[in-house]
Structures are given as structure tokens and as C-alpha cells.
Amino acid sequence: MSTPTPEVQEEWHRFRSARDAELVQEHGWLTLTSLQWLTEEHAALDHLPGLWSADGAEAALSAAAGDGITLAETGTPVDGTVTASLADEESLLWVYFGGSDGRRIGVELARRGGRCAVRTRDAASAVFTDFDGVPAFGYRSDLVVPGRYAAYPEPVEVPIRTAHPAVDGVHVTVGELMLQLPGAEQEYRLQVSAEGPGRLALTFHDATNNESTAGWRKVVFDAPEPGTSAVTVDFNRAVNYPSAFTAFGTCPMPVGSNIIGVPVEAGEKDPGTR
Structure with a gap:
């Protein structure tokens, strides 16, 4: 096995550093803490405020302003019912809630195999905070x-x-x-x-x-x-x-x-x- 040149080693270390930096992005893959499938019934989900449902490609969320949920794209508080539609295999970071800034947990809407699900992305996840x-x-x-x-x-x-x-x-x-x-x-x-x-x-x-x-x-x-x-x-x-x-x-x-x-x-x- 030949010894890599210093240039090759340096390039590889840059690749590894970039890879680790990618993984520690806010609300990235290391922060996933749950996955729950949505049904046609407008219902509560574990560890999430509001009521959630999906009918085909369209998901719906109903919440009151006091629930502290905001739309990820605009920061607008959810007070009533909001909807979002996805094609199969698409994902959307839909809303935030929790924490001192109201953004500790991001809720991702995903559509897989023709079904909609939500995944929570918690910035306090130990997998994320302990990552080195x-x-x-x-x-x-x-x-x-x-x-x-x-x-x-x-x-x-x-x-x-x-x-x-x-x-x-x-x-x-x-x-x-x-x-x-x-x-x-x-x-x-x-x-x-x-x-x-x-x-x-x-x-x-x-x-x-x-x-x-x-x-x-x-x-x-x-x-x-x-x-x-x-x-x-x-x-x-x-x-x-x-x-x-x-x-x-x-x-x-x-x-x-x-x-x-x-x-x-x-x-x-x-x-x-x-």
C-alpha cells in the first residue's frame, strides 16, 4: 500500500472537515428525533402541539397562537389552519416551535410512498449536541x-x-x-x-x-x-x-x-x- 502524498492527505482532510461541518447544520440530520405518519383524521401527535392530518398530497395543521408554532419560511405565527402540498419524495421544513427563541424544534413535512409524515428536528438532540x-x-x-x-x-x-x-x-x-x-x-x-x-x-x-x-x-x-x-x-x-x-x-x-x-x-x- 503506497503512502499518500502530503497534498493528497491534505485534500482528504479538507473533505472530512467539510463533511463534518455539513452534518452540524442547524436542524440537520443529526437532530431527527421522531417520525409520525399523518392520517385523514385531524388529530394530535406525540410531543407536538396542534392538530395534524393529510389527505393525499396535502397536509393540514391547526393551532392557536398560544401554541407557539411559526411558519419556517416567514416566521408568521400559526393561528388557525395552514396547509402544504408535496410531491412524492419531497420534504419541507414546515414550522418551528419550542425553546427560548421559538425555534428549537423544526417540524419537517415529508411525503414517502404516497403518504405524508412529519419528523421533528430538535436542536437539543444529544446526537447533535454531542457530535464531534x-x-x-x-x-x-x-x-x-x-x-x-x-x-x-x-x-x-x-x-x-x-x-x-x-x-x-x-x-x-x-x-x-x-x-x-x-x-x-x-x-x-x-x-x-x-x-x-x-x-x-x-x-x-x-x-x-x-x-x-x-x-x-x-x-x-x-x-x-x-x-x-x-x-x-x-x-x-x-x-x-x-x-x-x-x-x-x-x-x-x-x-x-x-x-x-x-x-x-x-x-x-x-x-x-x-
């Missing part, structure tokens, strides 16, 4: 792996499971990644999705899962130049999904065939916070 960085393996130069990418003529929707047993998901596969890892006797052929312009994402299982790492991880890499197939996948940049930090995530699991049979001892480890 995601544990990660040391940098491995040999796990910066060359590969080949073959795009599909059209994206293909593949049914998948998610971190929440009540939520089904879909992986939009745009092509396949072929690569061989150190210690593996075979070349792996893995399905990947798009991750914005010029970027691809691999969600994968490997032999470290549920031991030193969470149940699955994701690594993002650059798509090949037009007319070529060569890509480089840096597994040192493999990261956890939010569901590794909280029991209230609905994160997508890998496509069933995206299993790497050798340990990928690079990137993020299991944070142990669920």
Missing part, C-alpha cells in the same frame, strides 16, 4: 480504484427497500460501473445513479457492514469524459446515509445486486448513534 465528527478509516491509496462506466440508453427504475420498513423506494439506475478491488478475485458490476451534472453515485454493501461500518454506504464520483468510459472511484470518500445516525431516516438501500464481497476499509465507519 464521523469516525473514519485512515486514508487508503489502494482504494482509489479505476473502473469503467457503461451508460444505459435510458434510466431504469429498480424497486428497492429503504431504512424504514413502511417505505418502499426506487433506484433510478443510469448505468453500470465495472471495477475490481484489492483482495477481490472477481470484477464487480454495480448499478449507479446520477448525482447532479457530471456526477454518479454508487450505493453499496460490503463485507464490513454491521461490524465496523453501517448497513450500507454511498460514494460519489465523476462521470467519464464524453466518448470515454474510464472513471476513478475513491472509496475514502464513502459516506453514511442519514439513517446511520438516526432511526427516523427513510434512506434508500442499495440495489440487491450492489454487494461488494470484500471489506472496503475506507471512508466512514458506523457512527454508533442510532
Whole structure:
């Protein structure tokens, strides 16, 4: 295993610092403390003021000014009934309440599998307040792996499971990644999705899962130049999904065939916070 240059090490440390900074954003993933599904009946929910319901894509909240709920977008107190509509897989930080400034808890409205739910994001969550960085393996130069990418003529929707047993998901596969890892006797052929312009994402299982790492991880890499197939996948940049930090995530699991049979001892480890 070759020793990375100081420049490579410095770039990797910048990546890790940026990743940790992303996770400590106000009302970010580390602050999730509950998930509750809405029904057509206008009803109270655990630990939340007001009455909540959903009819298809539209959710409704009724509260009095004394409940201390404000709309996240405008800061306007909720005094009466407010509604919001979402497409499937969309989320909205809808309202705030609690704390000395009335913003300690953010309530996220989400629509998953055709159903609406609310998730609380509490700035006093111990997972958030005690966070001091995601544990990660040391940098491995040999796990910066060359590969080949073959795009599909059209994206293909593949049914998948998610971190929440009540939520089904879909992986939009745009092509396949072929690569061989150190210690593996075979070349792996893995399905990947798009991750914005010029970027691809691999969600994968490997032999470290549920031991030193969470149940699955994701690594993002650059798509090949037009007319070529060569890509480089840096597994040192493999990261956890939010569901590794909280029991209230609905994160997508890998496509069933995206299993790497050798340990990928690079990137993020299991944070142990669920």
C-alpha cells in the first residue's frame, strides 16, 4: 500500500472537515428525533402541539397562537389552519416551535410512498449536541480504484427497500460501473445513479457492514469524459446515509445486486448513534 502524498492527505482532510461541518447544520440530520405518519383524521401527535392530518398530497395543521408554532419560511405565527402540498419524495421544513427563541424544534413535512409524515428536528438532540465528527478509516491509496462506466440508453427504475420498513423506494439506475478491488478475485458490476451534472453515485454493501461500518454506504464520483468510459472511484470518500445516525431516516438501500464481497476499509465507519 503506497503512502499518500502530503497534498493528497491534505485534500482528504479538507473533505472530512467539510463533511463534518455539513452534518452540524442547524436542524440537520443529526437532530431527527421522531417520525409520525399523518392520517385523514385531524388529530394530535406525540410531543407536538396542534392538530395534524393529510389527505393525499396535502397536509393540514391547526393551532392557536398560544401554541407557539411559526411558519419556517416567514416566521408568521400559526393561528388557525395552514396547509402544504408535496410531491412524492419531497420534504419541507414546515414550522418551528419550542425553546427560548421559538425555534428549537423544526417540524419537517415529508411525503414517502404516497403518504405524508412529519419528523421533528430538535436542536437539543444529544446526537447533535454531542457530535464531534464521523469516525473514519485512515486514508487508503489502494482504494482509489479505476473502473469503467457503461451508460444505459435510458434510466431504469429498480424497486428497492429503504431504512424504514413502511417505505418502499426506487433506484433510478443510469448505468453500470465495472471495477475490481484489492483482495477481490472477481470484477464487480454495480448499478449507479446520477448525482447532479457530471456526477454518479454508487450505493453499496460490503463485507464490513454491521461490524465496523453501517448497513450500507454511498460514494460519489465523476462521470467519464464524453466518448470515454474510464472513471476513478475513491472509496475514502464513502459516506453514511442519514439513517446511520438516526432511526427516523427513510434512506434508500442499495440495489440487491450492489454487494461488494470484500471489506472496503475506507471512508466512514458506523457512527454508533442510532
